Amino acid sequence: DGGITQSPKYLFRKEGQNVTLSCEQNLNHDAMYWYRQDPGQGLRLIYYSQIVNDFQKGDIAEGYSVSREKKESFPLTVTSAQKNPTAFYLCASSPGQETQYFGPGTRLLVL
Amino acid sequence: DQQVKQNSPSLSVQEGRISILNCDYTNSMFDYFLWYKKYPAEGPTFLISISSIKDKNEDGRFTVFLNKSAKHLSLHIVPSQPGDSAVYFCAASGGGTGANNLFFGTGTRLTVIP
Numbered sequence: 001d002g003g004i005t006q007s008p009k010y011l012f013r014k015e016g017q018n019v020t021l022s023c024e025q026n027l028n029h030d031a032m033y034w035y036r037q038d039p040g041q042g043l044r045l046i047y048y049s050q051i052v053n054d055f056q057k058g059d060i061a062e063g064y065s066v067s068r069e070k071k072e073s074f075p076l077t078v079t080s081a082q083k084n085p086t087a088f089y090l091c092a093s094s095p096g097q098e099t100q101y102f103g104p105g106t107r108l109l110v111l
Numbered sequence: 112d113q114q115v116k117q118n119s120p121s122l123s124v125q126e127g128r129i130s131i132l133n134c135d136y137t138n139s140m141f142d143y144f145l146w147y148k149k150y151p152a153e154g155p156t157f158l159i160s161i162s163s164i165k166d167k168n169e170d171g172r173f174t175v176f177l178n179k180s181a182k183h184l185s186l187h188i189v190p191s192q193p194g195d196s197a198v199y200f201c202a203a204s205g206g207g208t209g210a211n212n213l214f215f216g217t218g219t220r221l222t223v224i225p
Contacts, residue, residue: 004154033212042115042200042215043155058212090154098143098204100213102154 003027004103006091011108013078013085021076021106023091029101031094032074036060036087037105043090049074050096078108086110114138115203117216125224130188132219134201137182141205145213146175146186149198158199159186191223 004025013019023032031050035043045058049068063082068074074093078085088107092100116135124130132146142163147155161168161175161184168175174187188195198220202213 006154035215040120040217042113042217043202043213044215045212048212088152092154098213099145099157099160101157102147104154105152107152 004091004093004101006089006103006106008106009104011106012111013108014111016080018077018079019108021078021089021091021108023074023076023103025072025074025091025093025103027093027095027101028071029093029095030071031096031100032068033092033094033100034058034064034066034074034076035090035092037090038087046076046089112137113217114141115201115214115216117199117201117219119219120217121220121222123222123224124191126193127190130186130191130195130221130223132186132188132199132201132221134184134186134216135182136184136203136214138203138205138214139182141203141214143204144175144177144184145202145204146173147200147202148195149200149218155200163205188221191221193223193225196221196223 007022033048034046047066049055065077090105091103094100145160146158149155177184198218200218201216
């Protein structure tokens, strides 16, 4: 089945630790995105990539990093510089048109 | 500054009646609008979209209306069903705002009462 997978479903981060969230899609979409959702708020864009080996910062990129070495994969690293990492992280992909399709999300919690 | 606003955080509707969810935007460059439905701890699911060249788009029980002069769009669900209970996000994208980037509202929680 075609779709977007995110792993893990839950992730715990210790103080000062970097953690990486996985996002994979087999939809052959060119563009991929990472969003963060906090309670009572909409989705805010962290990073996006329109093509392999290229990515751009979104509205809240500080404390995060990404890579796009393969078309189907767009991992997000939450670094120790991100002081408030607890949130629900959503990955999306798009065939280049405006509609984006989302994965199931990863909830990140700080120990 | 929030460019897409959903001013009603919640809405309750009786089963079988119409649900109307509203969304306002401030950026006149937006030219494509979408509605997503989201259950807790899941990713948003795409529902319906509309281009700025149209003022209405229908898909089954869901209709989206766009009023460009008022910078307002709405989602109508008729008839409402208990399974429609979820948080609904509107989103917008458009030229000059970053290719295909979506700007989301804060969501409206719809509860359909059986």
